Amino acid sequence: MGIQDVPRRYRVTGWKAARTLTFFGASVLGFLTLTWGLPEFVSDQVKAAASALMVLLFAGVAFSLPRSGTSIDGDGIELRGPLRTRRFAWAEVQDIRTEPLTSGASHIPETVAYAYLARGGRKLLIHLNDLYVPDFEQEIAIVRMICAERRGGGDAPVV
Incomplete structure (x- = not known):
C-alpha cells in the first residue's frame, strides 16, 4: 500500500442517493397524506405546521445526504x-x-x-x-x- 491508495471517499451518490431520497420522500408524502386526512378537530394550522416541518426535514436530508x-x-x-x-x-x-x-x-x-x-x-x-x-x-x-x-x-x- 502506498500514496496511490489515498484519497478515498465514501459518499452516497447516483442511484443510491436517488433510491434513499425516493424512500424518504415517499415516507414524507405518506405522513402528509395522513396529516391532512385527520379529523376536523385537528386545526388546519396544526396540519400546516406539521407539513412545513416534514418538508423542511426532507429538504435537510436532501441537502445533507450527498454532503455527508x-x-x-x-x-x-x-x-x-x-x-x-x-x-x-x-x-x-x-x-x-x-x-x-x-x-x-x-x-x-x-x-x-x-x-x-x-x-x-x-x-x-x-x-x-x-x-x-x-x-x-x-x-x-x-x-x-x-x-x-x-x-x-x-x-x-x-x-
Missing part, C-alpha cells in the same frame, strides 16, 4: 455529517474495526466500520459499510493498511 461521508487521505480521516465536519489525524486513530448490525432491513447496512480513537471512544465511518461499498471487506483491509502505514511507529492496535 467519510474521506481518507494522507493526513487522516474526515467525517462530514449533516451539521459538522470532524477530522482525526492518523496519530489519533488506534484501529479500524467492523461491527454487524442486527436490523435485518434491506435498506440498512449489515456491517458498518468504526474508527477507534487512541484517547478512547469510537466514531462511525459514515457511508463506509456493506450497503454502499461494493467490496466492503477488501476496502476495510485497504483502509486498515493505510491506517497502519500512516499511523507510524508500527504500533499494534490496542484491543
Whole structure:
C-alpha cells in the first residue's frame, strides 16, 4: 500500500442517493397524506405546521445526504455529517474495526466500520459499510493498511 491508495471517499451518490431520497420522500408524502386526512378537530394550522416541518426535514436530508461521508487521505480521516465536519489525524486513530448490525432491513447496512480513537471512544465511518461499498471487506483491509502505514511507529492496535 502506498500514496496511490489515498484519497478515498465514501459518499452516497447516483442511484443510491436517488433510491434513499425516493424512500424518504415517499415516507414524507405518506405522513402528509395522513396529516391532512385527520379529523376536523385537528386545526388546519396544526396540519400546516406539521407539513412545513416534514418538508423542511426532507429538504435537510436532501441537502445533507450527498454532503455527508467519510474521506481518507494522507493526513487522516474526515467525517462530514449533516451539521459538522470532524477530522482525526492518523496519530489519533488506534484501529479500524467492523461491527454487524442486527436490523435485518434491506435498506440498512449489515456491517458498518468504526474508527477507534487512541484517547478512547469510537466514531462511525459514515457511508463506509456493506450497503454502499461494493467490496466492503477488501476496502476495510485497504483502509486498515493505510491506517497502519500512516499511523507510524508500527504500533499494534490496542484491543
